[in-house]
Amino acid sequence: MSTLQRTTPRRAKSQQRIAELLAAARAVFSEHGFQRATTAQVAEMAGVSEATVFTYFASKRELCIQVITDWYDEISGELERELPRLNGVHAQLSYVVRQHLCTLLADGSGLCALVLGEGRANAPELAEVILACQRRYTTPLMDCLAKASARGEIRQDMPLRLLRDLVYGSMEHVLWDSITTHKRPPIHETAEQLTDLIWSALMPRDASLEALTRFRNEVGAALRHANAAQA
Amino acid sequence: MSTLQRTTPRRAKSQQRIAELLAAARAVFSEHGFQRATTAQVAEMAGVSEATVFTYFASKRELCIQVITDWYDEISGELERELPRLNGVHAQLSYVVRQHLCTLLADGSGLCALVLGEGRANAPELAEVILACQRRYTTPLMDCLAKASARGEIRQDMPLRLLRDLVYGSMEHVLWDSITTHKRPPIHETAEQLTDLIWSALMPRDASLEALTRFRNEVGAALRHANAAQA
Amino acid sequence: MSTLQRTTPRRAKSQQRIAELLAAARAVFSEHGFQRATTAQVAEMAGVSEATVFTYFASKRELCIQVITDWYDEISGELERELPRLNGVHAQLSYVVRQHLCTLLADGSGLCALVLGEGRANAPELAEVILACQRRYTTPLMDCLAKASARGEIRQDMPLRLLRDLVYGSMEHVLWDSITTHKRPPIHETAEQLTDLIWSALMPRDASLEALTRFRNEVGAALRHANAAQA
Amino acid sequence: MSTLQRTTPRRAKSQQRIAELLAAARAVFSEHGFQRATTAQVAEMAGVSEATVFTYFASKRELCIQVITDWYDEISGELERELPRLNGVHAQLSYVVRQHLCTLLADGSGLCALVLGEGRANAPELAEVILACQRRYTTPLMDCLAKASARGEIRQDMPLRLLRDLVYGSMEHVLWDSITTHKRPPIHETAEQLTDLIWSALMPRDASLEALTRFRNEVGAALRHANAAQA
DNA sequence: TATGAATGAGGGTTCATTCAT
DNA sequence: CATGAATGAACCCTCATTCAT
Numbered sequence: 001m002s003t004l005q006r007t008t009p010r011r012a013k014s015q016q017r018i019a020e021l022l023a024a025a026r027a028v029f030s031e032h033g034f035q036r037a038t039t040a041q042v043a044e045m046a047g048v049s050e051a052t053v054f055t056y057f058a059s060k061r062e063l064c065i066q067v068i069t070d071w072y073d074e075i076s077g078e079l080e081r082e083l084p085r086l087n088g089v090h091a092q093l094s095y096v097v098r099q100h101l102c103t104l105l106a107d108g109s110g111l112c113a114l115v116l117g118e119g120r121a122n123a124p125e126l127a128e129v130i131l132a133c134q135r136r137y138t139t140p141l142m143d144c145l146a147k148a149s150a151r152g153e154i155r156q157d158m159p160l161r162l163l164r165d166l167v168y169g170s171m172e173h174v175l176w177d178s179i180t181t182h183k184r185p186p187i188h189e190t191a192e193q194l195t196d197l198i199w200s201a202l203m204p205r206d207a208s209l210e211a212l213t214r215f216r217n218e219v220g221a222a223l224r225h226a227n228a229a230q231a
Numbered sequence: 232m233s234t235l236q237r238t239t240p241r242r243a244k245s246q247q248r249i250a251e252l253l254a255a256a257r258a259v260f261s262e263h264g265f266q267r268a269t270t271a272q273v274a275e276m277a278g279v280s281e282a283t284v285f286t287y288f289a290s291k292r293e294l295c296i297q298v299i300t301d302w303y304d305e306i307s308g309e310l311e312r313e314l315p316r317l318n319g320v321h322a323q324l325s326y327v328v329r330q331h332l333c334t335l336l337a338d339g340s341g342l343c344a345l346v347l348g349e350g351r352a353n354a355p356e357l358a359e360v361i362l363a364c365q366r367r368y369t370t371p372l373m374d375c376l377a378k379a380s381a382r383g384e385i386r387q388d389m390p391l392r393l394l395r396d397l398v399y400g401s402m403e404h405v406l407w408d409s410i411t412t413h414k415r416p417p418i419h420e421t422a423e424q425l426t427d428l429i430w431s432a433l434m435p436r437d438a439s440l441e442a443l444t445r446f447r448n449e450v451g452a453a454l455r456h457a458n459a460a461q462a
Numbered sequence: 463m464s465t466l467q468r469t470t471p472r473r474a475k476s477q478q479r480i481a482e483l484l485a486a487a488r489a490v491f492s493e494h495g496f497q498r499a500t501t502a503q504v505a506e507m508a509g510v511s512e513a514t515v516f517t518y519f520a521s522k523r524e525l526c527i528q529v530i531t532d533w534y535d536e537i538s539g540e541l542e543r544e545l546p547r548l549n550g551v552h553a554q555l556s557y558v559v560r561q562h563l564c565t566l567l568a569d570g571s572g573l574c575a576l577v578l579g580e581g582r583a584n585a586p587e588l589a590e591v592i593l594a595c596q597r598r599y600t601t602p603l604m605d606c607l608a609k610a611s612a613r614g615e616i617r618q619d620m621p622l623r624l625l626r627d628l629v630y631g632s633m634e635h636v637l638w639d640s641i642t643t644h645k646r647p648p649i650h651e652t653a654e655q656l657t658d659l660i661w662s663a664l665m666p667r668d669a670s671l672e673a674l675t676r677f678r679n680e681v682g683a684a685l686r687h688a689n690a691a692q693a
Numbered sequence: 694m695s696t697l698q699r700t701t702p703r704r705a706k707s708q709q710r711i712a713e714l715l716a717a718a719r720a721v722f723s724e725h726g727f728q729r730a731t732t733a734q735v736a737e738m739a740g741v742s743e744a745t746v747f748t749y750f751a752s753k754r755e756l757c758i759q760v761i762t763d764w765y766d767e768i769s770g771e772l773e774r775e776l777p778r779l780n781g782v783h784a785q786l787s788y789v790v791r792q793h794l795c796t797l798l799a800d801g802s803g804l805c806a807l808v809l810g811e812g813r814a815n816a817p818e819l820a821e822v823i824l825a826c827q828r829r830y831t832t833p834l835m836d837c838l839a840k841a842s843a844r845g846e847i848r849q850d851m852p853l854r855l856l857r858d859l860v861y862g863s864m865e866h867v868l869w870d871s872i873t874t875h876k877r878p879p880i881h882e883t884a885e886q887l888t889d890l891i892w893s894a895l896m897p898r899d900a901s902l903e904a905l906t907r908f909r910n911e912v913g914a915a916l917r918h919a920n921a922a923q924a
Numbered sequence: 925t926a927t928g929a930a931t932g933a934g935g936g937t938t939c940a941t942t943c944a945t
Numbered sequence: 946c947a948t949g950a951a952t953g954a955a956c957c958c959t960c961a962t963t964c965a966t
Contacts, residue, residue, distance in 0.1 A: 014928075033354065035266045039957065049931045054958060094451075117348040119411065123264065131411050162424055165404035166397075173400025177392070180350070180362050192448065193393055201432035212443035219450060245946090270940060280948045282942085291940065476925090495816065497728045501961060511927045513963085522961065579810040581873070585726065593873050623870065624886055628859075631866025635858035642812065642824050655855055663894035674905040679885065681912055682787075707949075732936060742952045747937065 018056050021046050026067045030110025034064050034118045034126060064118075065129050071111050072133035075103055079140045089148035090199060096141045097171060097198070098191040104175050105187055112175055138164055145202075154202040167198055249287055252277050257298045261341025265295050265349045265357060295349075296360050302342055303364035306334055310371045320379035321430060327372045328402065328429070329422040335406050336418055343406050369395055376433075385433040398429055480518050483508050488529045492572025496526050496580045496588060526580075527591050533573055534595035537565055541602045551610035552661060558603045559633060559660070560653040566637050567649055574637055600626055607664075616664040629660055711749050714739050719760045723803025727757050727811045727819060757811075758822050764804050765826035768796055772833045782841035783892060789834045790864060790891070791884040797868050798880055805868055831857055838895075847895040860891055 024046035028037045039060050043050040057063040079096065086092045104112045117123075119130035145163055148154045154163075174194065178185055203211070255277035259268045270291050274281040288294040310327065317323050335343045348354075350361035376394055379385045385394075405425065409416055436444065486508035490499045501522050505512040519525040541558065548554045566574045579585075581592035607625055610616045616625075636656065640647055667675065717739035721730045732753050736743040750756040772789065779785045797805045810816075812823035838856055841847045847856075867887065871878055896904070 017929085036354075038955085040955095050957090051931050051933095051959080052929080055930070060957065091451075117354070119407075123267070123348070127411065158424055158428060161408070162405070162421070162428060165408060165425075166401045166428055169400035169402070169404025169407075170397045171400070173396035173403065174393070176350075176400075177396060180358065190393070193389055194396075196444070196448075197389060197393060197397055197432045200434070200436070201428045203431075212440065212447060215443075215447055248946095269938085281940090282948050282950090283946085285941065286947070479925095498816070500959085512961085513927050513929090514925085516962065517926070579816070581869075585729075585810070589873065620886055620890060624867070624883070624890060627866035627870060627887075628863045628890055631862035631864070631869075632859045633862070634866065635862025636855070638812075638862075639854070639858060642820065652855070655851055656858075659851060659855060659859055659894045662896075663890045665893070667893070671905065674909055675889070678905060678908055679889070710950080731934090733934095743936085744938080744952050744954095745950080748951070753936065 076137045083140045092144045094195045097195045101191050155204045292356050307368045314371045323375045325426045328426045332422050386435040523587050538599045545602045554606045556657045559657045563653050617666045769830045776833045785837045787888045790888045794884050848897045
């Protein structure tokens with residue numbers, strides 16, 4: 001017990017250092033990208049010497065990979081948890097769009113730029129890792145779309161790959177726009193509009209009217225039912 | 232007269248040198264991105280000494296800017312010339328999609344990556360220039376969409392900005408995908424599918440459909456509100 | 463009494479720690495040489511933290527010196543004990559050759575390399591210590607040779623220093639050869655052959671032979687002189 | 694012709710720089726060994742910036758390899774040229790010993806130490822190259838000894854490898870001794886003594902008397918002949 | 925005593941850029 | 946005009962050593 005008490009704070013301190021370093025690194029890499037960022041900047045921002053950075057991370061590259069994977073773990077984990085609990089592919093799409101815009105516009109815009117900038121084939125140092133992270137991140141929604149497509153709830157004449165490009169490409173561009181112009185758009189309104197726009201593209205054309213009508217009828221029935229119960 | 236005779240070929244030669252250097256620089260920057268590319272590589276590929284590069288371009292940055300603006304001049308010029316000659320906004324969209332994919336997948340994918348990678352806020356050296364180029368590049372189609380929207384040929388309930396994000400974001404993502412996975416998709420088929428998808432999103436919905444959609448969104452919002460209050 | 467009881471095991475433990483550290487250090491320095499070896503490697507191999515190394519040894523250099531002197535103590539001590547008990551200089555030479563080859567080829571080849579590599583003037587950190595060790599190590603045999611020379615049992619026309627170079631130089635080269643080529647020669651056969659070879663060089667020549675040899679050398683010198691004058 | 698005139702001095706200048714750098718590097722590596730030497734020291738001694746060193750040599754290692762191979766080229770080339778022109782294996786041995794001692798004691802003692810210190814298995818950066826150089830360097834004499842052995846002029850009951858160890862090991866030790874004690878022995882006297890010592894070991898035992906007698910008789914005959922001709 | 929943690933002092937290497945010829 | 950040559954300014958990374966706990 002006494003050894004535990006002694007060991008724990010030490011470990012805790014070490015863990016805290018790592019967390020501080022990762023936070024600093026996230027900030028620095030976000031702001032400057034992988035190449036322009038220097039380990040000296042990370043060290044300074046974390047308030048330690050440069051050598052200390054290398055006590056905890058084998059290299060600049062490893063540090064950056066940790067930053068990226070941590071970030072993706074956060075946002076992917078949330079998606080994997082929440083998406084299955086939502087009913088209907090429209091709600092799922094809506095959720096993803098809102099979350100994506102919120103997350104990235106809030107604190108991660110730099111990370112987004114980092115990932116977009118370094119995730120290319122000509123940046124072999126990080127590309128592989130980033131690709132894997134992104135695969136994981138897009139998978140939950142893609143699964144939902146695949147199932148919905150199989151059920152005929154969205155159009156079936158398009159490769160899934162293209163739907164992904166539509167969804168994530170649009171959002172990325174919105175983000176990219178807000179980054180380059182330094183303007184923050186109204187997130188919720190934009191999210192709703194974007195969801196609407198994408199949904200229009202996803203829906204089976206002739207079925208859209210039908211679906212909406214069915215929806216209105218169901219809501220009407222539910223409403224009547226509720227009123228009757230209340231009375 | 233004699234000076235002219237001398238000057239002209241010299242100028243011509245000089246112009247040719249510049250062209251050679253720009254061609255080399257385009258190749259090098261495409262392959263490696265701005266930061267990883269070295270002036271030595273450009274010089275070697277152009278078959279001149281490193282110092283010669285700096286006789287014609289003040290810095291690596293200026294050289295890269297020239298490469299980027301030249302490239303955008305080409306593709307923007309074409310769009311500005313061709314788009315107005317097409318009848319109907321669908322044809323214009325279709326044209327843009329095909330051209331964009333063709334151009335970038337054919338020889339410019341590296342340039343695309345370059346632009347995407349360096350066009351961020353964290354790359355202050357090139358971001359400004361790239362932004363301006365891209366503004367010009369997207370303008371022709373945006374003008375067409377604006378007119379079509381005014382004429383009621385496409386939906387009017389979306390900000391133009393979002394339509395641009397949808398169009399160019401989707402395409403960018405397709406390209407990005409092909410770059411990272413090193414797979415070349417069937418260009419024409421993809422172009423057609425993508426046009427179709429985007430067009431579905433752009434088309435105006437008839438009044439009843441719109442009313443129903445509005446209704447659904449309102450119900451959805453109210454539901455979220457109620458749930459939030461409950462929790 | 464109680465302090466003694468406490469002190470003794472502590473001292474014993476401390477001694478054991480030191481022994482463990484020295485064993486680890488010997489292994490590490492043997493394998494990598496002084497410069498390439500790191501204190502971290504020593505600590506890891508000893509199963510302690512890096513800081514602990516410096517609790518027992520003031521510096522990397524001191525640690526290495528201890529390793530070297532310990533090793534020389536072992537092999538020098540043995541020689542000092544055993545050599546005087548052997549009858550005849552030939553037996554003594556034979557013993558030294560065999561022991562030297564055995565010791566160094568068996569476990570100490572790395573230490574041999576260490577000593578050879580760092581025992582130079584350009585390695586001021588260890589050279590002095592190594593020189594002293596080697597002086598002590600070669601002394602027993604040198605004493606034997608000196609006495610034998612005085613008794614006329616081996617040739618008397620050579621400085622003792624040169625005989626030492628002959629004996630230890632040959633052996634060193636054999637070892638060096640086995641190290642660089644990663645081949646272990648048959649130790650005993652090699653030892654016998656080498657002893658034979660060296661012995662041939664050490665044996666006194668009879669008077670007529672010596673006179674003849676001197677004659678030949680003088681003629682040779684005169685000839686060289688004449689040739690030089692002519693050229 | 695005019696281009697040649699222009700090109701030549703430029704090339705010459707470059708060649709001279711390389712020579713200067715190699716000279717500086719030889720001095721620095723000789724004095725400090727490979728690891729302790731720094732590229733900054735080389736640059737300073739050559740009177741250039743550190744970056745210039747890397748304009749001409751890809752790395753510290755390559756620079757050192759060049760230094761070593763150049764040096765071996767010098768001394769190996771001389772041996773390969775001169776040895777075959779000498780009559781008799783004794784003269785050849787004598788020549789090698791004198792040359793080796795002269796060369797190494799004169800300017801190369803540091804290089805000798807360098808080669809001995811870094812030519813070990815635990816210095817993988819240079820060991821391979823050094824081994825190859827030394828193979829070449831010892832080959833000429835080894836060939837002579839092999840032939841002499843085949844002709845029965847030296848003893849045949851020893852592996853050639855061991856003879857090489859005897860010859861070069863002895864000399865190395867002489868050098869090593871002079872380096873560590875900072876004393877320069879009388880080179881010519883030492884060379885003759887060492888030759889004598891080694892020769893004693895090489896000669897077929899029972900044949901030695903015979904050979905010397907034959908030599909004396911031949912010289913006597915030649916002398917009489919010469920005297921007769923003169924008279 | 926043992927160690928987790930931190931770091932100062934370099935070391936090798938890269939590269940855009942300058943300048944005399 | 947073209948270039949051979951040179952370099953300043955960084956940058957990433959290593960490691961022996963110190964010190965509070």
